[in-house]
Amino acid sequence: MKNNEISIYIHIPFCERKCDYCAFVSFCVNEKEEDKYIDYLTKEMENFKTSKVVKTIYIGGGTPSILSIENLKKIFYTLKSNFKIKKDAEITIEVNPNSLSEEKLFEYKNLGINRISIGVQSLNNDTLKKIGRLHNKDEAIKSIKLASKYFDNISADLIIGLENEKDVYKYAETLIELGVKHISAYMLEIHENTPIFEKFNSQKYLPLNEEEVANEYEKLVEYLEKKNFHQYEVSNFALSGYESRHNLNYWNFGEYIGFGISAHSYINGKRVANANTLKEYFNGVKFQDENNSKTEIEERIFLGLRCILGVDLKVLDKLGYKMQNNENYQMFVKKGILFEKGDRVYLNKKYYLVSDFVISHLL
Ligand SMILES: C[S@@+](CC[C@H](N)C(=O)[O-])C[C@H]1O[C@@H](n2cnc3c(N)ncnc32)[C@H](O)[C@@H]1O
Ligand code: SF4
Numbered sequence: 001m002k003n004n005e006i007s008i009y010i011h012i013p014f015c016e017r018k019c020d021y022c023a024f025v026s027f028c029v030n031e032k033e034e035d036k037y038i039d040y041l042t043k044e045m046e047n048f049k050t051s052k053v054v055k056t057i058y059i060g061g062g063t064p065s066i067l068s069i070e071n072l073k074k075i076f077y078t079l080k081s082n083f084k085i086k087k088d089a090e091i092t093i094e095v096n097p098n099s100l101s102e103e104k105l106f107e108y109k110n111l112g113i114n115r116i117s118i119g120v121q122s123l124n125n126d127t128l129k130k131i132g133r134l135h136n137k138d139e140a141i142k143s144i145k146l147a148s149k150y151f152d153n154i155s156a157d158l159i160i161g162l163e164n165e166k167d168v169y170k171y172a173e174t175l176i177e178l179g180v181k182h183i184s185a186y187m188l189e190i191h192e193n194t195p196i197f198e199k200f201n202s203q204k205y206l207p208l209n210e211e212e213v214a215n216e217y218e219k220l221v222e223y224l225e226k227k228n229f230h231q232y233e234v235s236n237f238a239l240s241g242y243e244s245r246h247n248l249n250y251w252n253f254g255e256y257i258g259f260g261i262s263a264h265s266y267i268n269g270k271r272v273a274n275a276n277t278l279k280e281y282f283n284g285v286k287f288q289d290e291n292n293s294k295t296e297i298e299e300r301i302f303l304g305l306r307c308i309l310g311v312d313l314k315v316l317d318k319l320g321y322k323m324q325n326n327e328n329y330q331m332f333v334k335k336g337i338l339f340e341k342g343d344r345v346y347l348n349k350k351y352y353l354v355s356d357f358v359i360s361h362l363l
Contacts, residue, residue: 006052007249011260012064020132023191025262025276026062038071042078044259054083056090056246065095069107076111090245097135097143105150115153123171127162144178156180161188161213163206168216169223181242186235233307234352251303297321306355310346328361
């Protein structure tokens, strides 16, 4: 990893409608509010000075595909005028099937975007409706076909554990037939203060139980392995060469700058988070993590063990934590749950599903 390189994350907190399960910082706004946000966002970018070279850019949300082309152009103009961007930088935009169009895809390509991440979630119309998505199966498929006219590097998101969703691997089959090169499959998380939480509590929404989720996950992993989609993180699978370089940078503790509401940065060993409300964000409120080395130890273990990069034991040692002295560590190594290679330790992929349990016993 070169330390004169950096990644950039840009948060676009707008959605046409909030999905029932989603706890990301996003909301519905009008055109005027969108313009105001882009003004503040581009100012924040202009005020940041770095001589580092940008190797990946990720425009996430929310739903970046609802941005007007003019506003997206403003973001790219600011990026290009204020940062040195590598020629082969990976530049991703997150899109929703219902807000994608051929005109937008054409502009994305012109702006230098080279990776599209599409939120599919499911290919079952009843499920999509139940979770509040604004697209159906055919529209999701159509958007992937349209995107593949312009882009080769396409990723799709699925959710495992939604009500009545058995055989999620069959969705992966369709996605692969459509030419998708990367799949993110997230286990459904039910967050407080989301509509799905209320429905779940009153038994109006019945997600799969733990055993069913495990079963779905295992079938999906097995299917994707067969299709040469190798698992490089608990929820991420890709054909060789199509792994997300942006995410690998996070998991490998590379530096990144986050712009926009709720975005996080990690620079010179320091973590800073932007405010989660528009009012505070417009006032420039930022939170600095004061407990740096404790957070870093926990994050290194959490992020490293959940992906193929593993954890560098020497780095942990330098930060003041000798993980080998943890009594559970030796037991996990003996049982083949963890394995050591050189100075690094890895979680055996068979145990990715219980990674949270293993990690909680190592901290
Ligand atoms: C930042 S979201 C935005 C993506 C895009 N706006 C969309 O909805 O298609 C990225 C992904 O997180 C996943 N996600 C969001 N909330 C989730 C939840 N509660 N449980 C599991 N996955 C979730 C979805 O798969 C979603 O596509
Ligand atoms: S899942 Fe995507 S579209 Fe749905 S509310 Fe979250 S960010 Fe918006």
